[in-house]
Amino acid sequence: MSKFTKGNTREMPELNTSSLPDLVFAFLFFIMMVTSMREVTKMVDLTLPVATELTTLEKKSLATYIYMGKPQQMYQSKYGSETQIQLNDKFASPNDIFDFIAQEKASKREAEAALMTTVLKIDRYSKMGIINEVKQKLRDADALKIIYAAQQGVE
Numbered sequence: 724m725s726k727f728t729k730g731n732t733r734e735m736p737e738l739n740t741s742s743l744p745d746l747v748f749a750f751l752f753f754i755m756m757v758t759s760m761r762e763v764t765k766m767v768d769l770t771l772p773v774a775t776e777l778t779t780l781e782k783k784s785l786a787t788y789i790y791m792g793k794p795q796q797m798y799q800s801k802y803g804s805e806t807q808i809q810l811n812d813k814f815a816s817p818n819d820i821f822d823f824i825a826q827e828k829a830s831k832r833e834a835e836a837a838l839m840t841t842v843l844k845i846d847r848y849s850k851m852g853i854i855n856e857v858k859q860k861l862r863d864a865d866a867l868k869i870i871y872a873a874q875q876g877v878e
Contacts (some may be wrong), residue, residue: 767792767809772847774873785839787827787866789820789857792846806849808857817856824864844872 769792780786790809794802798814807814810823828836841861845854861869 763788763790763809764812765790765809766795766798766812766814767807767846768795769844769846770848771844771872771874773876775875775877777873777875780840780842780870782838782840785831785835786842786870787824787839788842788844789823790844791849791853791857792844793848806846806853808853817853817860820857820860821864824861824866838868839866840868840870841866842870842872 767790769790791806792809793799793804794807794814798807802814808817808820809815810819815823824841828839831839843854843857858869861867
């Protein structure tokens with residue numbers, strides 16, 4: 724008599740799915756942690772200028788964004804087609820920049836407020852008059868660290 728029998732068929736055991744909800748929850752939690760949601764809805768059309776020597780922003784959490792450009796089609800009936808300033812999700816005037824910067828600095832810790840960077844995303848066809856006015860308001864608000872956003876390429 725032999726130990727192994729030929730012809731004996733065994734059934735495959737069922738798959739244990741008791742830990743499946745834990746795996747799905749862990750995967751969902753991972754996705755939520757590594758995904759960043761867009762915080763601001765752009766209300767202006769931007770064609771960024773082209774530059775050849777670019778560096779990346781190191782700490783995006785310390786960046787405050789100011790968008791400047793022509794309003795999108797749906798906002799042109801109310802705001803016109805001239806260059807507008809967008810702070811967060813609303814259009815603003817240059818006089819609102821001081822309060823905006825003060826509010827952004829207040830929302831950060833004191834050590835981080837000193838390292839805060841203002842990123843200007845400006846349409847390449849914007850007039851320099853409004854850009855200079857914004858820069859002057861940033862100086863008044865003591866936001867002296869400014870970065871201009873651009874796209875990589877050769878014109």
